[in-house]
Amino acid sequence: MTSAPAPVSDTSARLAPPVGLLAELTHRCPLQCPYCSNPLELERAKDELPTDVWQRVFQDAADLGVLQLHLSGGEPAVRTDLEALVAHGAGAGLYTNLITSGVTLNESRLHALRDAGLAHVQISLQDVDAANADRLAHYEGAHAKKLRLAEAVRKTGLALTLNAPIHRHNVMRTADFIDLAVAAGARRLEIAHVQYYGWALANRAALMPTRAQMDESIAIVEEARVRLKGILTIDLVVPDYYAIRPKPCMGGWGRGLITITPSGKAMPCHAAATIPGLLFDNVRDRPLAEIWTSSAAFAQFRGTDWMLEPCRSCDLRERDWGGCRCQALAFTGDARNADPACAKSGWHAAFTAAAAAEASAEPPPFRFRRMAAP
């Protein structure tokens, strides 16, 4: 990115409160999925926020108008204070979601979390084929543990979502994921084609499906949505490398979501640290309400004043907000450019061609998600 500061207008007077808070409680995780959305530079346990700071942040979030709290990671259940954190979030009136790999939680902890006020559990699945799932997670027996936890969640009466990150090694089993979700008693399923940030970007050539595979998976979801109306809600995330218009990333920069990293950095999206020059505030140092209205990182790409062409004069600029800043930076070298997923971007043809070339070549070996040696 160039160093020229984007023009920032004072939007604080008419700024709506955020809807969601994504709390990355830790970057520790027993799984090593090569498409992890965490940054390549993972934060360490010694830098994690203590219980009382998280609790203050949750109360501040509720006071600010946040409605949904997403407890994520890494694997949030490696935090031994998870029950206390859930109790505090729920007590503050937040709808509290747990986003888990499902391999470390047992039934008694699950009951404690429910009693603490947890509303919803989302379990990720790597595949429906156990051997392939365990290979992707680089964890022997992970799949069986996940299915056991899903059954335990259903028995507690908590809402259950299954999340299936989709790529070239499991896209052909989209229909099986749907069958599995129904059989497991989930009311919601995410068929989420991998988004290429963090570890997924590093593994893009190993993961990218072909256009035909993507199209088939979309057709399968559309058929199942009709057949399973009232039984299973299926949310579909498509890989934007084959899109014509970009996704409204995060619903627009600094418009609806705050992400807090394990060490307390407040970011407009979980990949924002890849953009050099952004100044992030830490929740240890500054109240959340002030971060929302005044943090430099949130102001940088909020609204439309920062946009270059073709976004600046585009009729859709307040619908897709120019797409994803991180993807614009990664592919064009300037975070202010249009997301290359947009057909109006000068980089779009190269962007799509890169995906098609990788998808039709032999997949390289995975680079598994691991902490670097200290």
Added chain:
Amino acid sequence: MTAPKRAIIDSASRPRLAPSTMLREDKARGGWIILAPERVFTPDAVAVEVLHLCDGVRNCAEIAQRLAATYEAETDVILADIVPLLQDLADKGVIAA
């Protein structure tokens, strides 16, 4: 486990908020909201009033009678309005019956 079925709402259904669904006031923005997994719904005033009557005990006919008394309207007309409303909310997983 038996195969899950779609809940079909009719006058005899006894709707209630689904487990893990919350209906609450939104003090920061005003009005009422429904919180559900990865969803925030903003029901209109009529839907909020109907949802407050969905206690799992009253059936739809009884809910319609209550509203008819309040609004001095025909019970059948109200029932014909609230059944599709509740069916839509059931399909979204907001209510169970």
